[in-house]
Amino acid sequence: MGQLSVIAIAIVFGAAFIAPWLHRRLGDKCGIVLGLVPLAAAVLYASMVPTIAAGGAVAFRSEWVPSLGLAFDLRIDGLSLLFLLLISGIGVFVTWYAAGYLHGKKDLGRFYLYLFGFMGSMLGVVSSDHLVALFVFWELTSISSYLLIGYYHTAARSRASALQALLVTGTGGLAMLAGILLLGRMAGTYRVSELNALDAAALVAQPGFAAVLVLILLGAFTKSAQFPFHFWLPNAMEAPAPVSSYLHSATMVKAGVFLLARLHPLLSASPLWMPIVAPVGAVTMLLGVAMGLGQRDLKKILAYTTLSVLGTLTMLLGIGTEAAVKAAMVYLLAHALYKAALFMCAGSIDHETGTRDPDAVGGLRRAMPFTAAAALLAGLSMAGFPALLGFVGKEYFYKALIATDGQGALWEILGVSASVAMFALAATAAWKPFFGPLLPTPKHPHEAPWTMWIGPILLGVAGLKAGLFPGISGGMLIAPSVHAVLGSADHEIAYKLWHGWTLALGLSGVTVALGIVLYLAAPRIRAASARFAVLGRLGPERCYELLLSGTLGFADWLTRTTQNGYLRNYLLTIFLFTAALVLWTLPSELSLPDSSALIPLQFLPVVVCLLIIAGAVAACLALSRFYAILALGVVGLGVGMLFFLFSGPDLAMTQILVETLALVLFVLAFYRLPLFSHYSKLGTKIRDGIIAAGFGVVMTLVVLAEMGAGGADMSVSKFMGESSLPLANGRNVVNVILVDFRALDTLGEITVLAIAALGVWAIMRLRPKNTEKGGDK
């Protein structure tokens, strides 16, 4: 069964790559076919339900980089399965929905490429058992969501939002990587299942664990848009509706919550867990609904309620009691179902009427009956109406808060206020557009195609069914995931819709009553909120903007200072830096060789050396480029001759060939250069002379030192010389090193060569065009 977990991920990634081709063949219909892929994955995952409900886990292992101890480990337990089913199941509807929403778009194939890439990465995140693999998939979700959010890439706002999401989640991801590496070193394993089985108290007591906790939390908080990193999520609403529906219901933003739940058994043992996680979650929960009340855009309203729910989940995991974890899992499932449906409905309203302002739409129930029914089901679940899963979730939420010790009634007050606002926002998003008088809209409203309402309807029905029969989903999905989060299976978990006349039920009643009042006041709040818009400019988003522009400014300054574009300056820097480094280390090692180690002067080499020196001097004194080039040719050929004399025929041959071609290149480049117009000043010449001579002296010292300290270490040369024939079938050691012993290096070198050639080609291609343009103007 382990292979199934890999196959499911593989078919989704596979679908990503054939999507553009399929779109060319089938046009808009490709979405309907592609929807079968996540459906197949969902079926595969569903087949694991019995095993996992019985307390088992599905594992797959394949060595990845054995020498580094990295393995591709997948392990699916209750928590993973809950997410896997949500990701693949909602994935089906999102794929179909996109076929309707984006129909006729030329780059729909590209969209599906990103969407399935994202889907596969998400599946990878939640099924990885190895933290490094989890990180890799995590970053893949950041990158693919960047592409998805920026799908309307011609709009500047869309691009900026995508970049913001990438930078915020990517920075958090880097912090998380640091945390993972520290944790791995401390615990001696990167496997999640092993980490969670460790003696958490002992590990947590180690010095430096606080750093691990904070770094990993940074990753989770940025991904799940917790305060103060919340601002990227509402901005990401620039994305098309299917993307919002997918990213903000069951996937991207839940990844952070998933990580908190995944490492809960280990991390929650830290005394810092609750004081950090629970308050951050609580602030996000309240901030989300408070800001949501002021929005005049259905999608933004939904985005802020998502923020609030993420805060709630984080808070519950932060509290971390059995009741809280139970509540978190039910709430998570309920939210994924209703939020995906509502985002799709909001998208349909936008698509069919041309506006997303809740005050501008109304009475659409006749024009869009299916969408209205779906929105109503989902909205009731969101509001926490009895008989829907959202109600069950809210009941458990209240029960968990009531059961939490300390702080008096603080938790209950926080929870109820958030739920009241949630109720009002649910009514705004799901009731207001469809009921009441029909309002005129930019487009004449009519029902969306079936691809766009089938998903929301089914998701809404699923929420109703799970609410009416909580025992089924509870036993199959919720209980195993709660066990996984708590790290043990000895909890009795029963799910009921009806708990009797409890305090939680009383709080629910209060919530509905206050919620209706708040809903009626909502239009006035929206109207008043414009006056507070200025407050938004002072929040953490301002910090992000300052940081971003500051970094760009610094990079700009640094580039302009260090990359001045003059070859002579680069050469000076290289020479001076190398000389300084050598002079710093050399004196301690310098012992000049005695004269017996040196070869006595011979006639021919001396003559060649004199030639080289003469060439160099002539090149410096030459009054035209042509003479300088010729003189440099003398230097190069002289060096080639020295190689010959000291028995390096390969080197000599290559040197002479390169020298010849370099001469040709010089002459060709020559055509394009202006004449020597001004010469260096005397001061510059003296400076350059001193540097050149000094560098020569330094290099001579290096050579002497190499020979001095007991002769150079010849063991490598000896090994190469002796084993080139027996091991590599070749007598020419130089060539054997190039093509056999160090072939990988050579492969790298020829790749660099090829890139350099492309660079030259590009420069030569682009330049004449630019001058032509300039001439035209």
Place this chain on the structure above:
Amino acid sequence: MNSVILTTVGRLVAALLLIFSFFLLLRGHNLPGGGFAGGLVAAGAFVLVMLSEGVPTARRLLGVDPAKLLGIGLLVAMASGFPALFIGKPFLTGMWDKTVWPVLGKVGTPLVFDTGVYIVVLGVVCMIVFSLGGEDAED
């Protein structure tokens, strides 16, 4: 550069240079030579044609876009690394056929690798020289 002598002799010498470059490539494993030197000599042949008869002729005689040579060469060099993987050896481990073929001598993956190097070097030099000596710099 309209020199009758250069034009007349150019092609002849270029042909000789090409043959010499193959010779260097094949003997490289045992005697001075190899893909890098061979590639440079082959490039020299086309540079000579370019100098005597201009870039278009040199391009035509080369027959392949130098940019394609870069890709082909890299692929050939990389492909020579894969056979070793099938018998569980690390990537790019040399594998030899012991028979001695006429002209080629012993054949093995390092020779294929060297051929890749040869093609890349030929492509790189031709690409740079052709674009520097670009059509507009002619006549």
